[in-house]
Amino acid sequence: MNYLPLKGLTVLELSQYLSGPSAGLRLADLGARVIKIERPGGGDACRQLSIKNLWAGESSLLFHTINRNKESFAADLKNPDELAVVKRLIEEADVITHNFRPGVMSKIGLDYASVQEINPRIIYAEITGFGKEGPWKAKPGQDLLLQAMSGLAYASGNVNDDPVPFGIAIADILCGSHLVQGILAALIRRQKRGVGALIEVSLLESLLDFQFEFLTTYYSSRKQPQRSSVNNGNPLLSAPYGIYRAADGFIGIAMVSLQRLATSLHCEALKRFSQEEAFNKRDEIKAILSAHLVSKPSAYWLFQLHKEGIWAMEVMDWKQMKQQPAYKTLDMEQELTLYPGKKIITTRCPIRINGKKLFSSKPAPQLGEHTGKIKKDILLKTP
Amino acid sequence: MDLLEDIVVIDFSQFLSGPSAGLRLADMGAQVIKIEKPSGGDICRQLYVSDVMIEGESTIFHAINRNKQSYVADLKEEVDLEKVKQLLSQADVMLHNFRPGVMERLGLSYQEVKKINPSIVYAEITGYGTEGPWINLPGQDLLLQSVSGLTWLSHNSDNMPTPMGVAVVDILAGTHVTQGILATLYQRAITGEGALVQVSMFESILDFQFEVLTCFYNDGNQLPVRSAVNNGHAYVSAPYGIYKTADGYLALAMGSIPVLGRLLGCGDLERYQDSQDWFTRRDEIKSILAAHLLTQTTAGWLSVLEPADIWCAPVMDYEGLVQQEGYKVLNMELTVQTGNGLNITTTRCPIRVDGNMLTSSVGAPLLGEHNREIDARFSIK
Known part of the structure; x- marks a missing residue:
């Protein structure tokens, strides 16, 4: 396979944000041609949503980050003529999201049943917030x-803290990933059986799935997993799991037996705890460990821990990370030229195929940038 | 199949x-x-x-x-x-x-x-x-x-x-x-x-982290600064975060600060008219909001905010969640x-x-x- 695996597929993206x-x-x-169908005037609302007030041309840097390597087709779906053109695109497409x-x-006339009539082989993929039934469907x-609603805010931070959300849009990212999984599996079936599919995911189901270990534990015990009161790393896990302050920075310590840890760090006070107490007395144990670790710099502790093969790492910020040869070796950054004189750096796809990293230098499209060309292509195809 | x-x-x-x-x-x-x-x-x-x-x-x-x-x-x-x-x-x-x-x-x-x-x-x-x-x-x-x-x-x-x-x-x-x-x-x-x-x-x-890393790569490698008050996202303006109420917690996503001030009866918020301030002065804004939200129950605030299409939600743990019809x-x-x-x-x-x-x-x-x-x-x- 010397080409990208989804080469030849066309995806119509009616999604925003x-x-x-x-x-x-x-x-x-992964190789598909992705055409954003955007409303004239503003397009994907994310074009106007900036973080830290960073812009690149007419659209936010955020939009450029999420929408690189795509095309844009402007169409007002409430205008019958323009809707008819989009329906022509649907005839030719493999996937619509x-x-x-x-x-x-449904109001536009592009619900699954209607789209299936236009193209029975299409994979119709949709994301909702809370599913399509029940009291929350319109939220x-x-x-x-x-x-907030899925219980996730009780996983991070310490037990006496207020609920602490993840500082990244975890529900959006996971739900998008699940949609991709459903689409690709449906494409495999289509290749064998010639049938299309309806793929549905919701942000809530995706976040519940994300917490499946916690929820399974909860269903079995009916007890809310509690965050540790000291340096909580994961509510389900025993001491020492968490991040600790050293004299000059922080270190993360994962699973390790208390005796090995005590020996490696020369921490006598830890030795009186048995391994059976590592969960039930985790706060006490972690407090002792915290007091011990602030006395010396992180490099000292990491040397001691790594010498014994104990799972620990330095806590880094992005500046520190960027200096690491291990980061540089990844080649995770790629440069895009948005227009003459304007370059930005972003990340590449995290999946490697046949030993190759997947780079793409194609920037995000301007609103309607490809409308003319796509229309012309369709006219050529129309008998 | x-x-x-x-x-x-x-x-x-x-x-x-x-x-x-x-x-x-x-x-x-x-x-x-x-x-x-x-x-x-x-x-x-x-x-x-x-x-x-x-x-x-x-x-x-x-x-x-x-x-x-x-x-x-x-x-x-x-x-x-x-x-x-x-x-x-x-x-x-x-x-x-x-x-x-x-x-x-x-x-x-x-x-x-x-x-x-x-x-x-x-x-x-x-x-x-x-x-x-x-x-x-x-x-x-x-x-x-x-x-x-x-x-x-x-x-x-x-x-x-x-x-x-x-x-x-x-x-x-x-x-x-x-x-x-x-x-x-x-x-x-x-x-x-x-x-x-x-x-x-x-x-x-x-x-x-592609969204926030891309900011970092292109803004001269400035590190993220978490909000000092009820941080929801280091790069997002007030009110984004989770707030304590009289009987629980309330999540507030993106929204206009003066509109929130008016709906919640919190006059101090109405003076933040410039949306740029919602980011640069977010800790100050969120402190005012946090103090005010303590005065009423979560359900009380939701009954005001939801009809006005403000992006808000109650904060639930599993026990709270599994009783909800929307979960079932x-x-x-x-x-x-x-x-x-x-x-x-x-x-x-x-x-x-x-x-x-x-x-x-x-x-x-x-x-x-x-x-x-x-x-x-x-x-x-």
Whole structure:
């Protein structure tokens, strides 16, 4: 396989913001042609959503990050003529994604049943916030709100802290990833059986899936997993699991038996605890360890720990990480030229195929950048 | 028809990253066979977490490995290795998450396996890739969070670096390897060609941070600064965060500060008219908001904010969540049964296909439960 695995596939992306578009980005990096269908005037609302007020041309840097390697086709889906052109595109497409709230696509006439009539082999993939039934179906599918409602805010931080959300849009990212999985599996079936598929995911189901270890534990005990009161790393895990302050920085210590740890760090006070106490007395143990570790620099502790093969690493920020040969070896950064004179750096696809890293220098499209060309291509195909 | 009907996956992986990928493939219809060592099998079987166990076994092993089969083989014994090679010759996918070099020593590198089965999709997860100074370090979730800058994004600015309390690196690496496997299986369905798919936990956790890393790469390498008050996202303006109320907590996402001030009856907020200030003065704004929200119950605030289409939600723990109609209607709980009759409640696959939920009732396998059946089915000698 000397080419990208999804070469030859066309994806129509009616999705906005992050969840659906992150799925489109992955499909694009794996070789699909991804065409964003955007409303004239503003397009994907993410174009106007900046973080830290960073912009690149007319659109936010955020939009450029999520939508590189795609094309843009501007169409007003409420205008019958433009809708007819989009339907022509649907005839030719392999996959269509959207993340509108339930009911919106039916109103436009692009619900699954209608799209299936146009193209029975299509993979129709949709993201909702909370599914399509029940009292929450019309609620906004926003990442932080989903974290709040799904129990996830009780996983991070210490037990006496307020609920602590993940500082990254975890629900959007996971849900986009699940959508990709469903789409690709459906494409495999289509290749064998010639049938299309409806793939549905929701932000809430994706976040519950993410917590499957916690929820299985909860269903069995009916006890909420509690965060540790000292340096919580994961509510399900015993001491020493967590991040500790050293004299000059921080270190993460993962699973290790208490005796090995005590010996390696010369921490006498730890030796009186048996391994059976590592969970139930974890706060006490972790407090002792915390007091011990602040006395010396992180390099000293890491040397002691690594000498014994104990699972520990320095805590780094991005500047420190960027200096590491291990980071540089990854070649994770790639440069895109947005327009003459404007370059940005972003990350590449994390999957390697046949030993090759997947780079793509194609930047995010301007709104409607490819409308003319795509229309012309369709006209040529129309008998 | 199941999406992945007739796909056979030989899974050598342990713990969470690889096995979570195997679980997804199984739920979408693949036959997933865990190759386990005779003494104890997948280490995750013995990884007791919390104080909750299911009949003496780890709850999480059951969650991660349901809907799979177990085939015991000692890969250091020639007879067993030969059997596994016979299996591989008939498989569609092979998956492992050993450190670099282990599969080479066993004679199961991609080059070797390709000789047995040229059209196989060979997928591997490493901690830090296959080159560079860290390749022999353990690929462990907390440690990857530690080195990747991730711990500087959650919690408030005066808190220590705070890891995400769920094994997010494992889960993402598993998700990415699944994507790679499926994309190459699709191509194989057209051309018959196999492929090598490689994912590392390091690359996966960098990909997870792609939005904020791209800011960092392009803003002169400025490090993220977490909000001092109720941090929700280091790069997002007030009010984004979780707030304490008179009886619980309330989450507020993006929204206009003066509009919030008016709705909540908090006059002090109405003077923040310039939306730029919502970022640069977010700690000040969030302090005012935090003090005000303490004066009323969560339900009280929601009754004002929801009708005005403000992005808000109550904060729930599992006990609160599972009582909600919005949770129940998802039918997310799944009861599975193991080979010795044990019933376990866990969650189902989050993907729906053609309007159907994917709900296999097959529990995690006992160690070696399927050796005989698999030997017969694949004519292993």
